[in-house]
Amino acid sequence: MNSQQEFKPHGEGYLFDHLGMTFSFDPSGVATGLLSLERHHFSWEGRIHAGTLFALADSCAGFGCLKSLPEGATGFATLEAKTNFVATTDGGTIKAVATPKHLGRSTQMWDVEIISEKDQKTLAWFRCTQSILWPKPTI
Secondary structure, eight states, rough: OHHHHHHHHHHHTSSSHHTTEEEEOOSSSSSSEEEEEEEGBBBSSSSSHHHHHHHHHHHHHHHHHHTTOOTOOEEEEEEEEEEEEOOOSSSSSSEEEEEEEEEEESSEEEEEEETTTTOOOOOEEEEEEEEEEOOOOOO
């Protein structure tokens, strides 16, 4: 089963599905997200909307986190996220590459680079910290 098929039950009908994002996960622990840009991904000024870049980066890091959860964990939640927007693009496909920097029992930290596939230009850098969720103890 490929990564996209595994992720479908978690994503179908949600933001990343609506925006057209697809994800894959490399055995080395790197998550990749792709997005073919359409008109609704841009601002009225013709530049890619910052929210599009943030949503792709956060979703890609989330996909990586989901695939890297410790055994017994029930999920995760983003605790903190920071984005540096450094360039824009006018179309084509953009790629997010999420690399784990810390995979702990209670938190994970991910760095994401978003690249324009058209010219290989970096559009944004993103870093987030994820809180790992565990079942509540029963009394």
